[in-house]
Amino acid sequence: MSVTAPQGFSAAGVAAGLKSTGKPDVAVVRNDGPQSSAAAVFTSNRCKANPVLWSEQAIRTGSARAVVINSGGANCYTGPDGFAVTHATAETAGELLGVAPVDVQVCSTGLIGLLNDRDALLGGVADAVAALASDGGPTAAEAIMTTDSVSKQAVVTGEGYTIGGMAKGAGMLAPSLATMLVVLTTDADLTPAECDAALRHATARSFDRLDSDGCQSTNDTVLLMASGASGVKPGAQTFADQLTDLCRDLALQLLADAEGADHEISIEVVGAASEDDALEVGRAVARSALFKTAIYGRDPNWGRILASVGTTGAAFDPADLDVAINGVTVCRNSGLGDDRDQVDLEQRQVHVRIDLKSGDETGTIWTNDLTHAYVHENSAYSS
């Protein structure tokens, strides 16, 4: 059910002909109210797509009645014509739904530089609005897929209210916000400011800790819409934590379906002087092509890990680091540790634990390995 699990939401996904495959490519999620509180976070990439330029302005009202998402073209670097298509999308959806265009968020995903076919897209918006249903979450989740092999949906149940979400993303997955399209819905009673605070708390601890391939998207958007239909006002921290759980669930679904990945790797940094230090170290390791190819090759190569740790500004003693891979401490006190042949890297899940021995803070970054399939997917096809 995902985005339609909470009360007060309807959704649909339709095929508008934007994808050459004929698969579903336009989704609409409507907030039926009574409230329309909303918040969103967007890519921090300075080269932003037209729908991001629109939605960033529109969300300043703190309100969103609907979101229109198309796959089959990112509408990024398509100039004034591209912005006009985004604007027409919001106007068409607003007219059909009886809301102001500014209450319509727009997201696009697909190839950069490709102008979406205006007639096809607007036709898809009309079809999707006509198909809106209170159980339409799964069809919407399917329509936003690009190179995803499965749709990503999740639901968390609170005391008297529900949070739902859907996400897409399989490449250009890296931190600095979002790097994917995500729609989160809830029937909890929340002000726009409460939505914003909870969303920033959640994304900073979930999507922001994902770095599959180091490449930051131009189109990333995470949108939270609250209908208030449950009539329940949750505690701020409770809701933020539940939203974080939901976002982590979706983030790990993205990780599991990342382009060409053979392993899902969690890099846990412990003993850090600060959480920022822990995350900086985790990100540096997650960006190392040599580390990522080693994991693909089932090689517990701790030397490549320490070489990455050494590029950071985090507090640590280069002569006193420990590294464990899947529970085996292969490097102890910056030297040889236990027998590396004990490390089993056949399984898909890999846990790397780096102890900086410089404090009590921790942080985890999730990444994937670098595989032949990744090279193939990203060299054989434009995306």
Place this chain on the structure above:
Amino acid sequence: MSVTAPQGFSAAGVAAGLKSTGKPDVAVVRNDGPQSSAAAVFTSNRCKANPVLWSEQAIRTGSARAVVINSGGANCYTGPDGFAVTHATAETAGELLGVAPVDVQVCSTGLIGLLNDRDALLGGVADAVAALASDGGPTAAEAIMTTDSVSKQAVVTGEGYTIGGMAKGAGMLAPSLATMLVVLTTDADLTPAECDAALRHATARSFDRLDSDGCQSTNDTVLLMASGASGVKPGAQTFADQLTDLCRDLALQLLADAEGADHEISIEVVGAASEDDALEVGRAVARSALFKTAIYGRDPNWGRILASVGTTGAAFDPADLDVAINGVTVCRNSGLGDDRDQVDLEQRQVHVRIDLKSGDETGTIWTNDLTHAYVHENSAYSS
């Protein structure tokens, strides 16, 4: 001839049994004087190998009479035992050459975490010293190879003096200084301070602009030794420029032989507000796995280039960028430009030109594509 092209140098390379293949693995280059001015730059990785820890201290004298280089083991993260092996290397070479150990620079390359066999290494030092010859440059250049498929040597001739150099490196090639082993020699008459100034000028404009795979080594060293044997004192700027030419020649040889590479890519950034801006943008593009796989796939995907440009802090207008690939302006004013089918990416050399339209400064970063062969080399073997 490389390092033995200038007067006053002898060199040798021998097989000491450190490499399981039995190939040459220990090189010695001796400065026969009359002068022994020297300067060196080292990796800025905080996780430094034992030979770097030694050589950083030893070079403070501004003098080096010899350098010993072994392949077959990086002697990094080998603890006090590893440092003792490095120290014994300097002592043994110093004794055999009749110079102080502090006048001996030591470099190692190979697998991190592997302690070099002390007896084999010291035996190799003795053999190499015995084999020193004024035409020994090529054998030394061969002995420092690891995954290199060819040795890298270069010579530049000044007015009455000569500069020679050799280098090794095929992976862990990224900026922040050096990321390879390089020995440069000259018979020009230079003080240690003049060596240092010229070396920093040259490396900042050559090796520092190479980013093959984003991975920074723990062992990088670039050493310049001046014998003064020509008796000629060059102009400071003239010498620095000639040394830069030599270093660029060696850097491009490293680029051409990078692990698994199918293309040599120069990313030229023009119209930048500052050289730093130009280099930041070039590095961001060079680090993009999606850009690198696209080039491998002969796909002139300018969207992936702009997505990388957008992650930087450089001055530019996101709506007014031009990108040319091999002479075809595929992106103009941040929109579609000339026909991308005109771009020929079959050849090995690729030139990407990004115009930020924000000033008159320029900068070029060199990188490689990301290929199946890179993944294979770095997943199938430990290094």
